[in-house]
Amino acid sequence: MSPAYLLLATFLACAVEAVEALTIVLAAGATRGWRSTLYGVGVAGFVLAALTAILGPALTSIPIESLQVTIGTLLVLFGLQWLYKAVLRAARLKDRKDEAAAYRRQVEQAEQAAKPAGREMDWYAFTLSFKGVLLEGLEVVFIVLTFGAAQHRVGLAALAAAAAVVVVAVAGFVVQGPLARVPENALKFAVGVMLTSFGIFWVGEGVGAHWPEGDGSLPAIVAFILLGSLGIVALARPKRAEQPA
């Protein structure tokens, strides 16, 4: 399989999670100060990198057929979660995530919490940024490990994830606020389609089925799931939502 799929899927998935983590980190840093906030980001980043470094080589030592079945199944389940929520949001059956509103909520909560005296460590800011980065990052680690291990390219997947973090961090620095204009649901839709399609492909291979065109069947599966999901959005969109307000 082309490494381009691996790079694209990991980059997009990581970018989405990084946008969500950035909102939390910015709210913590802007209201509570940057020192404790950045400690939290650093420690969470270290934990995520350590998890990838430890679990990556361990996973790649598992026989490929067992790995494909396990990883394929996990990707189908995990990818369907993303796709289901993205389809609901695209069909206007679920509210879209609003990073600007999430930022305001986080800022309000951070301002209400008690602040430490002087230059003492601000554990509220530390915990907020640590938890935000760790929880959003765990999904990225999961994708890096599953995608990377199935192709024995954990390093490349981790590189794509790191590139996405850098791009989002630079964009956040330039914008000086949450990235509210990023088409988050469209990205989640694309990632959901990719995770589900790759999962189907790998689990099929893992159980011993032979795809008609081998690796060449993957683009067809991606197109099938994408077009099918768009069809579901069109069918499920409530009629009243199409009328002018």
Next chain:
Amino acid sequence: MSYLERFARFWWSFIVGDNLPLAAGAAAAIGVTAILVDQGLNAWWLLPPTILALLGASVIRASRHTER
């Protein structure tokens, strides 16, 4: 709630999420594909439409719930 319970709940929610029928249906489809392949049938064609049908059924169910 014990630490072990919280740990299990976290991973359950992380992998399966809040739509058990969708996850269970997908797992069952994978199982049926494995059985058919084991019986000598190259059932590559089963998973893609079944997964899409499960997704469609879940979304339609959610849309009916929303319209009520």
